[in-house]
Amino acid sequence: MIKSGRSPAAQKLLHANSGMDPAWDAAIQRAGLLRVQDTHELFSAVETLSHMRPLRGEKLMIVSNGAAPAALALDELWLRNGKLATLSEETRDALRQALPVGVEIANPLDLRDDANSEHYQRAVNVLLNSQDYDALLVIHSPSAAAPGTESALALIDALKHHPRGKYVTVLTNWCGEFSSQEARRLFSDAGLPTYRTPEGTITAFMHMVEYRRNQKQLRETPVLPDSLTANTSEAHALLQQAIEDGATTLDTHEVSPVLRAYGIHTLPTWIAADSAEAVHIAEQIGYPVALKLRSPDIPHKSEVQGVMLYLRTAAEVQQAADAMIDRVKLARPRRASMDCWCKAWPIALAPRS
Numbered sequence: 001m002i003k004s005g006r007s008p009a010a011q012k013l014l015h016a017n018s019g020m021d022p023a024w025d026a027a028i029q030r031a032g033l034l035r036v037q038d039t040h041e042l043f044s045a046v047e048t049l050s051h052m053r054p055l056r057g058e059k060l061m062i063v064s065n066g067a068a069p070a071a072l073a074l075d076e077l078w079l080r081n082g083k084l085a086t087l088s089e090e091t092r093d094a095l096r097q098a099l100p101v102g103v104e105i106a107n108p109l110d111l112r113d114d115a116n117s118e119h120y121q122r123a124v125n126v127l128l129n130s131q132d133y134d135a136l137l138v139i140h141s142p143s144a145a146a147p148g149t150e151s152a153l154a155l156i157d158a159l160k161h162h163p164r165g166k167y168v169t170v171l172t173n174w175c176g177e178f179s180s181q182e183a184r185r186l187f188s189d190a191g192l193p194t195y196r197t198p199e200g201t202i203t204a205f206m207h208m209v210e211y212r213r214n215q216k217q218l219r220e221t222p223v224l225p226d227s228l229t230a231n232t233s234e235a236h237a238l239l240q241q242a243i244e245d246g247a248t249t250l251d252t253h254e255v256s257p258v259l260r261a262y263g264i265h266t267l268p269t270w271i272a273a274d275s276a277e278a279v280h281i282a283e284q285i286g287y288p289v290a291l292k293l294r295s296p297d298i299p300h301k302s303e304v305q306g307v308m309l310y311l312r313t314a315a316e317v318q319q320a321a322d323a324m325i326d327r328v329k330l331a332r333p334r335r336a337s338m339d340c341w342c343k344a345w346p347i348a349l350a351p352r353s
Helices: 008-014 021-030 039-051 067-079 089-098 117-128 148-161 181-189 198-218 232-244 252-261 275-285 314-331 338-344
Strands: 059-064 135-140 169-174 270-272 289-293 307-311 347-351
Touching (some): 021 198, 059 067, 067 135, 135 148, 135 198, 148 169, 148 181, 270 275, 307 314
Antiparallel strands (some): 270 347
């Protein structure tokens, strides 16, 4: 799923409430869906999820014929909080026997730039016998020793003839725009996800990981804390009344009773019609206080600097309220009269600790 409106400018364009993006993230995760950042990631995720086998875990094994592309993959995996697999001694010994002397047995497994297609096939055959990882990423950089198409055919053949080949999650990254076109076509025909860059491949892998996590969360039943008391009938009545009144959102003053119905405590707020009343309320509740514009016509209070914090004296409260009124008059000249402002844009106050 792609959901725009992360930046303040986009939120303003879409007339969306600021600060809602974390709520969208939580809702998407709880629904078992996958959220992507842009349309490029969207198509990449479709490519991955349409070919993927269900992951049993999150540990990744990387095989490459060069340190540089493997390092790019590692950087992206680190940025996205991914996990590398740890090879067992049994797997390490098998790789030492299968590969030329001088190849360092580690994860990533760098076959070096002189590796040929047979080296790829040997390494993959050993790894297919291993249970040390949950997904296998095979990277190939253009090389005279290992032509892209030949190496791709060797990998496809190894997966086809190995008993575990159809059960292992494999991702491929054949670098090179034109030299690897045929290899990528072969992978697509074989039903193997294939990507142009190491970073893109890691992004695809993390899509699989996040989708797995979200699906797991979807199957979990949330447990409410014993201390939470819920008056659902009262909450439903408040929300139903708001719907009948034509409201599409609730402001701070209106949402507090709903939260209280579920035993969630919030700071009390008071509504002031003008600066004099704001000062009177502030004197009663004590300083410091926060002053916030309350208006259904101005959803983004930041447009008119509609939030003032840590006001510590009556003078500061009055000056802040009057300045807020002036900014509203400039921003909304059609609603600039004091009487209209008093009705449409009252001010909410809350104590600050």
